[in-house]
Amino acid sequence: METVQETIRPPVHEKVQEPVITIRHLYKSFGANKVLADFSLELKKGENVAVLGKSGSGKSVLIKCIIGLLKPDSGEINVLGQPVANLDHDELDRIRVKVGFLFQSNALYDSMTVRENLEFPMRRHWIKMTPGESSDRVMETLKNVGLAHTVDMMPVELSGGMRKRIALARTLILNPDIMLYDEPTTGLDPITGKEISKLMMEVGEKYNTSSLIISHDMNCIRATADRIVMLIDGKCYADGSYEELKRNNDPKVKQFFE
Amino acid sequence: MALPKTWQSFLDETGDMSRFTGRFFAQGFKPRYEFSEFIHQCFIIGFKSLPLIGLTGFIMGLVLTMQLRPSLIDYGVESQLPAMVGIAIVREIGPVVTALIFAGKIGSSIGAELGSMKVTEQIDAMEVSGTNPFKYLVVTRVLAATVMLPVLVILSDAISLYGSYLGVNIRATTSFQLFFKQVFDALSFSDVWPAVIKTFFFGFAVGMVGCYKGYNSRKGTEGVGRSANSAVVVSSLLVFIIDLVVVQVTDLLGIN
Numbered sequence: 001m002e003t004v005q006e007t008i009r010p011p012v013h014e015k016v017q018e019p020v021i022t023i024r025h026l027y028k029s030f031g032a033n034k035v036l037a038d039f040s041l042e043l044k045k046g047e048n049v050a051v052l053g054k055s056g057s058g059k060s061v062l063i064k065c066i067i068g069l070l071k072p073d074s075g076e077i078n079v080l081g082q083p084v085a086n087l088d089h090d091e092l093d094r095i096r097v098k099v100g101f102l103f104q105s106n107a108l109y110d111s112m113t114v115r116e117n118l119e120f121p122m123r124r125h126w127i128k129m130t131p132g133e134s135s136d137r138v139m140e141t142l143k144n145v146g147l148a149h150t151v152d153m154m155p156v157e158l159s160g161g162m163r164k165r166i167a168l169a170r171t172l173i174l175n176p177d178i179m180l181y182d183e184p185t186t187g188l189d190p191i192t193g194k195e196i197s198k199l200m201m202e203v204g205e206k207y208n209t210s211s212l213i214i215s216h217d218m219n220c221i222r223a224t225a226d227r228i229v230m231l232i233d234g235k236c237y238a239d240g241s242y243e244e245l246k247r248n249n250d251p252k253v254k255q256f257f258e
Numbered sequence: 259m260a261l262p263k264t265w266q267s268f269l270d271e272t273g274d275m276s277r278f279t280g281r282f283f284a285q286g287f288k289p290r291y292e293f294s295e296f297i298h299q300c301f302i303i304g305f306k307s308l309p310l311i312g313l314t315g316f317i318m319g320l321v322l323t324m325q326l327r328p329s330l331i332d333y334g335v336e337s338q339l340p341a342m343v344g345i346a347i348v349r350e351i352g353p354v355v356t357a358l359i360f361a362g363k364i365g366s367s368i369g370a371e372l373g374s375m376k377v378t379e380q381i382d383a384m385e386v387s388g389t390n391p392f393k394y395l396v397v398t399r400v401l402a403a404t405v406m407l408p409v410l411v412i413l414s415d416a417i418s419l420y421g422s423y424l425g426v427n428i429r430a431t432t433s434f435q436l437f438f439k440q441v442f443d444a445l446s447f448s449d450v451w452p453a454v455i456k457t458f459f460f461g462f463a464v465g466m467v468g469c470y471k472g473y474n475s476r477k478g479t480e481g482v483g484r485s486a487n488s489a490v491v492v493s494s495l496l497v498f499i500i501d502l503v504v505v506q507v508t509d510l511l512g513i514n
Contacts, residue, residue: 107383
């Protein structure tokens with residue numbers, strides 16, 4: 001049986017190249033609540049970085065700032081060389097084609113079938129395809145997540161793990177360069193969570209993506225991330241591989257490994 | 259002196275809703291147009307509401323006729339029954355009752371649907387997928403509600419009058435032609451067009467309130483229920499307020 005230990009990713013420094021996401025001195029507050037305060041991070045091409053933090057520490061706010069769903073108060077976010085905060089709607093759309101976002105709640109459209117859910121981003125981003133090509137792309141992507149048989153089902157007919165896979169397929173359909181995962185294993189049982197972690201690694205290699213994984217699930221992080229950034233008190237508190245951080249004696253870091 | 263909390267939240271809500279309405283006018287008529295989604299919403303909002311609106315309209319016409327008859331007999335003007343029912347239905351009861359049924363069905367459905375989409379991040383997913391969710395979800399639904407309610411009111415009026423015709427024939431005998439001749443003889447153009455025009459405002463109010471409540475839904479599933487509920491309450495109240503304003507305006511303009 002495959003153990004968690006066996007799925008630990010080796011360091012991948014040799015494949016690391018230029019940065020695809022650069023965040024410098026990011027600040028974001030909601031009223032008096034300072035969520036992000038001087039947060040900085042760099043995600044390089046081919047790298048899988050996990051952002052680890054407690055619930056309410058600002059992980060989801062960070063990922064929504066990266067994709068342009070939230071505007072930061074100050075600081076710089078560059079995605080594929082473009083300053084996200086300064087882009088207009090059309091420019092932001094062009095960046096979003098290259099960035100897949102797996103939502104914590106999956107965010108599948110309840111009123112659409114699985115096929116329509118997958119076709120929606122292609123249609124909306126004006127990807128020019130014949131109906132046959134579009135259908136082939138949908139089926140190929142569904143096969144990659146092992147759910148080709150669900151193509152005409154409604155999201156409500158699927159289990160939690162299947163919905164997560166379909167949501168992942170929807171983000172992959174545009175062949176993104178970067179994947180943003182918001183709590184990918186939250187709400188799933190440990191076995192399904194492990195399957196999703198494995199799938200994330202597989203599709204990452206197949207689609208050659210860089211990934212930013214927001215999570216507090218140590219098993220998922222251990223299985224998928226090359227590097228971990230600890231988001232504590234709104235800033236990057238510690239940065240390193242799983243093993244490096246595990247050896248760290250700082251109480252705030254240590255509590256995640258106990 | 260600080261305002262009481264309830265007044266503050268009422269003013270905040272009014273301000274937010276005015277901004278939301280302003281955003282509708284700012285974004286609604288600029289490309290990219292979501293025409294196919296608009297047609298889809300017209301089908302859902304209009305066509306799928308027809309059985310309910312038709313049934314309530316039929317009952318309304320029938321009951322109104324049966325209730326009016328004894329009073330008219332007392333005054334010796336039973337022959338005026340078709341004219342009286344016709345004017346009552348076309349000028350006031352048809353538009354208002356249909357708008358209230360519409361607010362209950364469509365207002366709550368839009369509020370719950372958008373609220374649920376909001377709390378399950380579907381609206382964010384739409385934005386990430388290169389879609390302006392405000393245009394795709396709000397503008398299409400508000401326009402569909404604005405366009406479809408007048409159509410539903412006209413159909414409901416027709417069905418109500420047919421119900422009234424059957425109501426007349428329960429105790430007396432009147433031909434279909436004679437009944438409708440009396441109805442149309444009693445109606446003038448100034449009875450019809452203010453009644454139709456106000457239904458556009460009713461539809462706009464129902465669509466806008468439903469979308470505003472759903473789009474700004476908070477606090478998970480509890481918030482979705484609250485959005486649906488307050489969408490119905492506020493839009494029903496707005497129907498009466500708009501009706502009052504329209505009656506005052508038509509009265510001032512001498513359109514009676």
